[in-house]
Amino acid sequence: MHNALWNDDAGGFHPASAPDFLPDKRLKEVQLRRLRAVIGRAYEHVELFRTRMRERKLTPESIQGLADIARLPFMIKTDLRDTYPFGLFASPMSDIVRLHASSGTTGKPIVVAYTQEDLKVWAEVMTRTFASCGLHRGDILQNAFGYGLFTGGLGAHYGAETLGATVIPISGGNTDRQIMVMRDFGVTALCATPSYFTYLIERAADLGADLRDMPLKVGVFGAEPWSDAMRARIEEAAGIKAYDIYGLSEIIGPGVASECEAQDGLHVFEDHFYPEIIDPESGAVLPDGEEGELVITTLSKKAMPVIRYRTRDITRIIPEPCSCGRSIRRIRRIGRRSDDMIILRGVNVYPSQVEAALLAVEGTLPHYQIILTREQGLDQMTVEVEVTPEVFSDEVRAMEEVRARLGQAIERIIGIRVTLRLVEPRSIERSQGKAKRVIDRRGD
Amino acid sequence: MKLQQLSLFLENRPGRLDAPLEAIAAAGINILTLSLADTAQFGILRLIVRDWDKARQVLDDGGWVANLTEVVAVDVEDRPGGLAEVLKVLDQAGVNIEYMYAFSSYRPGKAILIFRFEDPDQAIKVLLDQGIRALDSDELIHADA
Numbered sequence: 001m002h003n004a005l006w007n008d009d010a011g012g013f014h015p016a017s018a019p020d021f022l023p024d025k026r027l028k029e030v031q032l033r034r035l036r037a038v039i040g041r042a043y044e045h046v047e048l049f050r051t052r053m054r055e056r057k058l059t060p061e062s063i064q065g066l067a068d069i070a071r072l073p074f075m076i077k078t079d080l081r082d083t084y085p086f087g088l089f090a091s092p093m094s095d096i097v098r099l100h101a102s103s104g105t106t107g108k109p110i111v112v113a114y115t116q117e118d119l120k121v122w123a124e125v126m127t128r129t130f131a132s133c134g135l136h137r138g139d140i141l142q143n144a145f146g147y148g149l150f151t152g153g154l155g156a157h158y159g160a161e162t163l164g165a166t167v168i169p170i171s172g173g174n175t176d177r178q179i180m181v182m183r184d185f186g187v188t189a190l191c192a193t194p195s196y197f198t199y200l201i202e203r204a205a206d207l208g209a210d211l212r213d214m215p216l217k218v219g220v221f222g223a224e225p226w227s228d229a230m231r232a233r234i235e236e237a238a239g240i241k242a243y244d245i246y247g248l249s250e251i252i253g254p255g256v257a258s259e260c261e262a263q264d265g266l267h268v269f270e271d272h273f274y275p276e277i278i279d280p281e282s283g284a285v286l287p288d289g290e291e292g293e294l295v296i297t298t299l300s301k302k303a304m305p306v307i308r309y310r311t312r313d314i315t316r317i318i319p320e321p322c323s324c325g326r327s328i329r330r331i332r333r334i335g336r337r338s339d340d341m342i343i344l345r346g347v348n349v350y351p352s353q354v355e356a357a358l359l360a361v362e363g364t365l366p367h368y369q370i371i372l373t374r375e376q377g378l379d380q381m382t383v384e385v386e387v388t389p390e391v392f393s394d395e396v397r398a399m400e401e402v403r404a405r406l407g408q409a410i411e412r413i414i415g416i417r418v419t420l421r422l423v424e425p426r427s428i429e430r431s432q433g434k435a436k437r438v439i440d441r442r443g444d
Numbered sequence: 445m446k447l448q449q450l451s452l453f454l455e456n457r458p459g460r461l462d463a464p465l466e467a468i469a470a471a472g473i474n475i476l477t478l479s480l481a482d483t484a485q486f487g488i489l490r491l492i493v494r495d496w497d498k499a500r501q502v503l504d505d506g507g508w509v510a511n512l513t514e515v516v517a518v519d520v521e522d523r524p525g526g527l528a529e530v531l532k533v534l535d536q537a538g539v540n541i542e543y544m545y546a547f548s549s550y551r552p553g554k555a556i557l558i559f560r561f562e563d564p565d566q567a568i569k570v571l572l573d574q575g576i577r578a579l580d581s582d583e584l585i586h587a588d589a
Binding site: 387388389392393394395396399400403421422423424425426427 | 449451453454455460481483485486488490507508509510511513542543560
């Protein structure tokens, strides 16, 4: 029925998008077949997985239906750290053709691997991502995701080439040059982090250029949380349609899920990545529609199968069918994470690190709050600390010293410059349950 | 010879000054004088009142951080050079002034300066040696009366 849409020459969806329209029954058949295969592979080649299966008295044969996935053990980020660098690989190194890694700012990085087949799958899901965002053969894509160990640049690169678009592998930074290229090469689509693109818009204005006068019509944005308010601002200022995409290097990189023309949730490419929503406390699987932590199982990964990976991202599966006609399910845009980890300029920061710094300086933990904002495309962190009788002085100089001391202690621990603001006692909102330590206004 | 000054921490935002002053007023406490030191981020409000213990209680109860510090109120001649003479005396004796502010009184020809010294006792001694008086709180209250 959708074959007409898959005809790329007609300006419809790329043929690679066919799985996006699979009837539910067919999709489930594909998922189950792949799930059983990936579990067999992981059980055979990955010691950590085999041990955990045996602890639960499970074998690959225990998995007869998709619902049995709930019996499988979870994987968490520290599993990837603990097995650094190659402990989770299910393929011999001779079959592995690519390695990527996280930045590893809080210790050892996480290493992820790809076979040639994995790279084909990656290119396919990124092709489907770009097709979902309305790109075609003939589009000229400026790829401003960073190239290198970070999965964004190369992930988008091969997907766009497979689609048949013309790729400009410009990577991040060098903003004036980006603007020149965008104008001179007649760029029609761009991918970047949303914050970098807002900076690019501002810089273009400084240079007397208006993106609305250029051929640019689509922006593909990911790698950080952003809001609908920010989308509206971007679309207005650049005269484009702005789409959110989702992915994580533990799973594959970008290409796990993508918005479509409806801009109403992100379609998960669930023939390759099986999504579940669980209660982050109990680990129980929640029905579609309920909010919880996103858990993903890679159904086709060869080099590094990842089974029931707890992403810590909080979202929900949208049960209603999408107006675009895709049958694969959607998740709501990721707004927050279950572990409160802050990603600030690509560096992972935890509120607990800020607490440790404040405790070390003053001996007692004052009430504090972390406020994240974005100025000129750069993440800014402000830590508000309530003044206590112990630190209060009637002398301005003494209070400025307190402020500097606290700010420097935090910077020393997290490695990022922060603004420290002293605030009045009881001015930070008290919570009935868990304290809300982080206010993220980066998407506003 | 020393006075208790109440200080409290305020954020430098519009309207932050109103609430503590209203709380003090509601408790029937009159402010003899005040000064506000401010930075871009925060301010420190310093108050001289008769009932500092009561005022401090009011502020504590209201959730402000307030503390008491000893300051010195110096009587100076209300004429050109009156302050300069006092400062010269302090400077020559090597007395460090943390901050100061003025207090107008109803007494003709007299002005009162509030000083916060690193070492108030030493400062008082230096001033007395030169015949400059520091007021105690009773005198200050009368000065206001």
